[in-house]
Amino acid sequence: MKRLPYAFYARPARQVAQDLLGKLLARRFDGRLICGRIVETEAYCDADEPDLACHGDRANDGRPTPRTAVMFGSAGFAYVYFTYGMHWMFNIVTGQEGQANAVLIRALEPLTGVDLMAQNRNGRSRREWTNGPAKLAQALAIDKSLNGANLCQPDGVIWLEDAPPPSEQIAAGPRIGLGQTPEPWYSIPWRYWLRGNPYVS
DNA sequence: CAGACGATTGCCT
């Protein structure tokens, strides 16, 4: 299996978000491998148009802040942030440097290191290990220490691997949990998933 | 420096 290269990420977020479906998210943890197949993503921001749901557009008048700085940086790095006082979210920076583009990984299908996922998810049922953005972060032991991690680095502890295109159909719909975000961004269909997959959130 | 709120989850009715 081949690690996804920088060029894969250095494209518009919506394109990367769809192409990530079926790829593998891998994590080296406790000397072992945890790996899952990506089945749900969301795109935030695009080069051409504003996205008021995106942290990079919403805060500080569209300028970087300490939290969002990574989002404005090079593609192929991890943007990990803390929310609701208890949850970590794992995103992948996409697009061009200077633009706030990222893809949120929302759900995985467990493949490797299932005992570690069960342990990290406190013994919950298999279906609840990775069917949500904060759940998969916990299952893969993703936290602040991985913010800014280089996903293309050969000896990194978190990366993505190429995989054949998915056989499932790709579905699209509005993004989840946008709260007070105004239209049209509240309803714009930038969430993508593999139709029928049981691990979609 | 105080106040509002969040790219969610899990428990309760």
Next chain:
DNA sequence: GGCAATCGTCTGT
């Protein structure tokens, strides 16, 4: 379906 948990980040005073 409703709602509390829990704290970092951002904003306005």
